[in-house]
Amino acid sequence: MQTDSSFTFVLFGGTGDLSMRKILPALYEAHRAGGMLADSGKIVAVARHIADRAAYIDWVNEHVKPHVSKNGVDETAWASFLDRIEFVKIDLGNPEDFTLLRDALSGRAGIRVFYLATGPSLFVPICRALASVGLNENSRIVLEKPLGYDLKSSNAINDAVGEIFAEEQIYRIDHYLGKEPVQNLLALRFGNVLFEPLWRREWVESIQITIAEELGVEARGDFYDNTGALRDMVQNHLLQLLSIVAMEPPHSMDSDSVRDEKLRVLRALKPIDPRDIGKVAVRGQYHAGVIRGSAVPAYATEPGVKPDSNTETFVAVKVEIENWRWAGVPFFLRTGKRLADRVAEIVVNFRAVPHSALGASALRGGANRLVIRLQPNETIRLYCLAKQPGEGMNLASVHLDLAFDRFFREGQMEAYQRLLLDVINGRLALFVRRDEQEAAWRWVEPILNEWATANKPPKPYAAGTWGPAAASAMLAQHGTCWLEEEN
Ligand code: BG6
16 A cells, blocks of 8 residues: 655645545545655645635644544644645636646646546536646546536536546546445455355345435535435446446456446446336435434425425335346345435345255245445345254354454555545546446436436435335335345
8 A cells, every 4th residue: 555656636626525524534544544645745725715725724624623533633643644735726717727736736746636526517627727737647637426417418528528638547436436345345256266156146036235324415405406316326336336246257456357347237237118117216205204313304495405306315226237147136226315224235135045954944035145234334244044052943044244343453444545545546446437437327317317207206205214115115026125124
């Protein structure tokens, strides 16, 4: 992980929510850990509403420090982290201001990273302004999601950015790919012989991927109301997780080998016939409810949300993959805001044994199940049946547990930290290539179009529940249920 070359990390949207909660805390953690960032590496924050560096440092102390490190702030490391930060005041609407940035960066050694923690409407103007002052050479650009609103707008951004930066310079970030258990899933699948023979239609009955949140739309009502859960979570995070679960073993872990295999999965997704959307996709919107004892308001009354909004805050969708490995195996993807729990997990349900000499309980589907918990409590569990102690042959479910924090006491890394280090060090494997992104948009578009034109309201669900009943009914048709509904 050692960085031997210098860098300048330019942060557009330097006072935004993402910079405050994720990017600057992740850079601080990398700095504090020591040896991950070159000593000479600098962070140049760009913002419009802040007067100068001193005012920016005040802002960082006030707003970023509270988000730093669960284990408290190391004041010495924090002070030296602040020394890395410089500031340039730029009005992004004024391309001439970019000469100030060019001057601030001139004569610096090492790679330049431009992180665009801004809305997608600014991606192209910023790239053009960077090119106009010659800053697109020897540099990398990081684009946050959402990249566009649909296939057409995403292509328009990619075309325009592609005229200025080569594909190898473009890092499209999907922070789910940086989560430790996702990396571990790769290690589990491709570092062991145990799973690979079972990882196919003959032995797998169904797969569930859930990203459930307790949070609502927070201060992002306006953005979210124009986006919805399908664009915010399914097109990117959930389809990326699905492609990692379903991909063939890559020939190596280099960036294009991994991304080629993920792309094959995305291209093999069975297109959804618009007439079937009601059967394979459920959309919901939360109403008022109670989460962990506190009343929470309905989505439609959140600030920035239109009172008659039809935007979905919940999606459950059945996906099929048309290839030899996965034909006929349903993948159920689900995400929602204001659900009963905050949990992200992948559940691989293996088939029941073909014949049981041990009684009916061994014939139950789901007796063997691999649960990869991405958050909270990152673990991988393999469920098996075992004999209960005592007389007779009574079976009970037990699990083998890979609890990362027990096995590896140190070195856990937040997703953003890993991904920012990857950008600085030029590792593209965990970033989304343009063709992957296009394939994902292509697959979700019939659903987007149908929902936009049908003009039917999403199904209501009370905040603090697991979403509309239709999501459970969809699985029941396949003789299965969501993991939390077991027993
Ligand atoms: C972001 C979405 O990409 O992911 C948010 O825009 C969502 O709406 C967030 O809350 C969830 O990420 P995490 O890592 O907190 O599960």
